[in-house]
Amino acid sequence: MTNKDYRSFYERTGARNGWNFSAVRTVAEGEAWQYAEEVRARCGPEDALLDIGTGGGEALLVLADAARELVGIDRAAGMIETAKRNAERSGRRNVRFLRMDAERLAFPDGGFDVVCCRHAPFHAGEVARVLKPGGVFVTQQVGEGDKRNLVAAFGRGWREAPPGTLLRRCVSELRDAGFGDVQSFRYDAAEYYRSAEDLMFLLKHAPIIPEFGERDEDVEVLARFAEEHRTEKGIRTNAERMLIVARK
Template structure:
């Protein structure tokens, strides 16, 4: 899936669903980290926080109360931001704003934010460094590793980052952050096992993420999915793996 196809896919997901996967029933073992909880713990009451690739705002809204003076979520998709605005209105939280914006060109003054977060979305290290305060500004990102859902991608013979060496994206981001001026950089890998409770849960995930590009466009995809379920069904659910990495960097 090239960048143009991905943006179109992502925009359509924003229109129909936002980035809300709360309906998907899945048990996760071995990964007990809460990314946004860790972001919240690093915020002071007077801080400004920017969330890049905020989707429908579901995640950032869970930490908005009493975490920072102002939280701003941005996303490239107008539909995602429309969903986020509706979610913000329902929450009644006064310290959250959502804006449509590209991550590669952040339309904010330099040194505005104390904390920047980015979960499962692309970021540009130089832009993050520019908008962060140059006296201890903190950046958090969690990204999907190449070997995530490996057995699923193997079953389909295609998938997000399929065939790319594990660790490639992490090393690229670490290099870009160093070049952008971050000096205190830490990273760690997170592995877990996911058990999807029913076929509907896994099917919803595949239709609303780019894990298997163009899933469902061909009838054969549903036959492959059924075969995968039969081969990976356990008492706990349909088994696959979760692979993530987290980077924390400070200026």
């Protein structure tokens, strides 16, 4: 998936619903970590936290009590509108959301103690610039092997690079940006979706199957996939994730 493709997809999705996945019923087995807890563990009560690619803000609002000030940014106007509504409903006053491009962060140098980013592009140089000396960057990204059986069923998918390509690139870019301590981790967990409708929501709102729903056969392929991979726990696929923790 090229950066141009990602931007186009992201803008369309943000305009529709802000990527609010809270209604999707899914469980996973074999996760090696919980992303929110990894971020929380690096925060102090007086810290300032920046979330890059915040989407609808749900994940950041969960962390509202972990730091003094939290800022979520996203390039899509629809995402930020959704995030602001979610913040208003939450009653949290220490969280704010701004429309901003990750490649051009409109913040002063060294303004944040922690920067995080979940399943979104980031610019290593900009992350390093806005972090204080000794600050920490935490990112979780989706591996090339994610949803392997879904991609095989549809015969198309965004991720065509060899396994580990994104992880190696991210680690290299962070080191080049001046991060001295860069650690990386990976897991490949079983993931179960309660129904075909849950899977359909996922495929419509995440860049897994390009242009899902625009081909006449897509719904039929999904229905067949759901029957072939249905178990007592749900419709089985996989979640491949990688975690990078870098200290400036």
